[in-house]
Amino acid sequence: MPDTQNEGTIKITVEFSGGLEMLFSNERKLSLYIPAIDADGSRSNIAFLVRHLCETFMNDPRKELFVLDDTVRPGILVLINDADWELEGEDKYVIEEGDNILFVSTLHGG
Amino acid sequence: MASETVIGSLRQQIATCESQLQDLKRQLAEVEHQSQQRRTNLALEQGVHTIDDPLAFDFSHGIHDDFKSEVLAALAQPEETTPPQRRWPLEANEYKRYGRQLIMPEIGLQGQLRLKNASVLIVGVGGLGCPAAAYLVGAGVGKVGLVDGDTVEESNLHRQILHSTAKVNMTKVESAMIALHSLNPNVELVPHQGRLTPETALSTLQPYDIVLDCTDTPASRYLISDSCVLLGKPLISASALRTDGQLMVLNNPPLPPGNTSGGPCYRCVFPKPPPAESVVTCGDGGILGPVVGTMGTLQALEAIKVLTKQPSASLNDPAPVDHPFLLIFSAYSSPMFRTIRLRTRKLKCAVCSAHATLTPEALNSGSMDYVQFCGTVGPIDALSSNERISAENYAKVRLNVNPFTGSEPSKDSHILVDVREKVQFDLCNLEGSVNVPFSAVTSLPVGARNGRANESNPEAVWVSELRQHADKPIFVVCRRGNDSQFTVKKMKELGLDNGGQRWIGDIRGGLLAWRDNVDREFPEY
Structure with a gap:
């Protein structure tokens, strides 16, 4: 994982809310660089980011609390620059430099 | 143990007497109010008869008794069938009580009258429902319904502000009724004792204009949202856990299923329930009182906004549509509040789209098993x-x-x-x-x-x-x-x-x- 900007990487912010931060060492906010192009040679999208987060940043082995059937599990909203990812093309959305990606787990207490 | 039973029973009796006393006070106030009005009317009538009304003078001195009674009967008729025209749209005490919000342009006289004519159903009288109910009853909503099947526990008291130490073991609905009635006796309170079930949901929600989801399980959230879509009612949904809260105004505007201009429902945002093992309750995860209180308060606020919204002045200039949003509150983050734009209605939503499969009949029959839909975590038995x-x-x-x-x-x-x-x-x-x-x-x-x-x-x-x-x-x-x-x-x-x-x-x-x-x-x- 590069921690400085290289050729071919893009800088983004990833945030977790609603308890998901517990799966990521209690970090609510990560600033990170990801490759602009993924292993398949296509531009990195949200699907790539989710895999990347799982492999690189998730310490908790209970991956199913974040990913199920190769996508973000039910009950987690993905928000791209403060908008529901459904407005942006879901996991096909191609990540841009400076994007803010927020993962929110829905809460049920009341 | 025996003394505990006695204490419990005494508490129960005190609570019952207190509630009876409250009711008697309310009745007394009503009767006093009516008799005051009657005295005023009588004084007016007598004043008319005795002082300077020429007709009164004729009646008293110059007209034959038979004729007089006939004329009087004819005159009296309309007065009995139509109540006297009120001079002001609100009662005198209402101008005083709601004065601080009445003078705000967002509310005004018309807004207050809309609140007075409105009814709100609050499902769940816990950490969210208590503050929400307190503010709506305080604001003068005409009718407030309360749904809950639980009794007050000591561990509720740090956040469920309508309940109190003496009311532990009382039903939450009863406890809330007492607190709310003493807060504002002008509001009609309707108790709905017991949990909302698929069979009772539609008939319970039907009489109300707007619904607040103040419950704490995914199953009840889907049930309430589905019912609101079927009945065409806006839904204000909130939740809280630990230091975080979330708020959404759903099915707003509450247009019929298939109309894409309607607001999204809970299923549009969360088509599938989360795995049951990922759902954490306040009992296990913890909850900070002011966090859930903030969310309940915001629910009351959104309800007031929806209820007092002014209709568009003309067809050419429609009222601006509120964009669907999710408000995220995070007490230990900076900034604490954040608003996210949500999707519109999902084109394939099982409930609010043109392809909807849910019918009122299916819901009423009880064939929809929401608990099974959301899954349950059975008792864990992993060891021999x-x-x-x-x-x-x-x-x-x-x-x-x-x-x-x-x-x-x-x-x-x-x-x-x-x-x-x-x-x-x-x-x-x-x-x-x-x-x-x-x-x-x-x-x-x-x-x-x-x-x-x-x-x-x-x-x-x-x-x-x-x-x-x-x-x-x-x-x-x-x-x-x-x-x-x-x-x-x-x-x-x-x-x-x-x-x-x-x-x-x-x-x-x-x-x-x-x-x-x-x-x-x-x-x-």
Whole structure:
């Protein structure tokens, strides 16, 4: 994982809310660089980011609390620059430099 | 025990008398108000007859009695059928009571009249429902319905602000009615005792203009949202856990299913329920009072906004449509509030789209099983019976002989591992126990199976320490007896049982069972 900007990487912010931060060492906010192009040679999208987060940043082995059937599990909203990812093309959305990606787990207490 | 029953019964009686007293006071106020009005009317009439009305003079002095009574009867007729025209749209006390919000352009006279003519159903009278109900009743909503099947518990009181110490064990609906009635006797309160079920949902929601979801399970959230779509009612949904809260205004505007201009419903945003094991309750995760209070207060605010919204002035200039949003509150983040744009109605939504499959008949018949749809976590039973020990038998281990190993009692005869999180362990723990927080157990990489550490993957400190005392049996305890089972399995995967030579097991029912069956003084939280 590069921690400085290289050729071919893009800088983004990833945030977790609603308890998901517990799966990521209690970090609510990560600033990170990801490759602009993924292993398949296509531009990195949200699907790539989710895999990347799982492999690189998730310490908790209970991956199913974040990913199920190769996508973000039910009950987690993905928000791209403060908008529901459904407005942006879901996991096909191609990540841009400076994007803010927020993962929110829905809460049920009341 | 006997005195506790007496105390409970006395409390109940006091509460009943208090509620009767409140009711009598309300009745007295109404009767006094009516008689005051009658006196005023009478005085007016008498004034008219005796002073300077020429007709009155004629009646008294110049008209034949037969004719007079006829004329009087004719005159009296309309007065009896139509109530006297009120001079002001609100009662005198209402101008005073609501004065501070009446003078705001967002409310004004028309807004207040809309509130007075409106009805709101609050489902769940807990951490969200209490503040929401208090503000809506305070604001003068005409009718407020309350749904809840629970009774007040002591552990509710730090956040459920309508309930109080004396009302522990009273139903939440009854307790809330007393508090709300004394807050504002002008509001009609409707009790709906019991949980909302698919069979009762539509008939319960039907009479109300708007619904507040103040419940705490995914199943009730889907049920309420589905019912609101079928009935065409806006829904204000909120939730809270630990230091975070979320708020959405759904099905707003509440247009019929298939109309894409309607607001999204809960299913549009969350088509599938979360896995049951990922759902954390306030009882397990914790909740800070002002956090859930903030969310309930915001629900009341959004309800007032929806109810007092002014209709568009003309067809050419329609009122601006509120974009669907999700408000995220995070008490320990900066900024604390954040608003996210949500999607519009989902084109294939099972409830609010043109392809909707849910019908009122299906809901009423009870064939929709929301609990099954959301899944349940059954009692965990991951261990065999010789890997478990009851709290009573463990107490014997501490005092007598271990029934499994036959070893003599001694403080050092075994290791007791408490897997609650550190903050809970610090509240209270059994003497001599070692704390290994469950999060440290679950976060051990799966690759650490059979446990041999290597250079790239050093062994966790707690695992090495347990390995050092290979001869001592390990007892694992947690709060309720679930996490302890998972931990026992994990320890065996790590090889801590030396291929079966060392006994590792858990205390059935956890510290709750310890408190219930061994040490009544062990704190319950």
